[in-house]
Amino acid sequence: MQVAGYRIVPVNPNEAEVLGEKAYPTLEDIPEPVDLVNIFRQSRFVPEIVESAIRIGAKGVWMQEGVIHEDAARRAKEAGLEVVMDRCILKEHQALRQQARRS
DSSP states (O other), X not given: OTTXXXXXXXXXXXXXXXXXXXXXXXXXXXXXXXXXXXXXXXXXXXXXXXXXXXXXXXXXXXXXXXXXXXXXXXXXXXXXXXXXXXXXXXXXXHHHHHHHHHO
């Protein structure tokens, strides 16, 4: 997604830098607005991540393929966040680009 021009702000308490970007221990530690929280964690961790996304004012959460948590998705929607679940953001981006080329 970086190659496509998107900025990725990694959140990982065990890393100082990921993909050439400074990593932060939590979403709350990111010192700038976050549009989308892309969740690459096991489904059992999703509720706490959704709550953090709500606290920081993110506009949406995206749960990658295999990441499913209906209750957390409902909570995010109730808080006004856009929600995508069990889908790969890179695959979706590529499919949209191909569709646009055909149009």
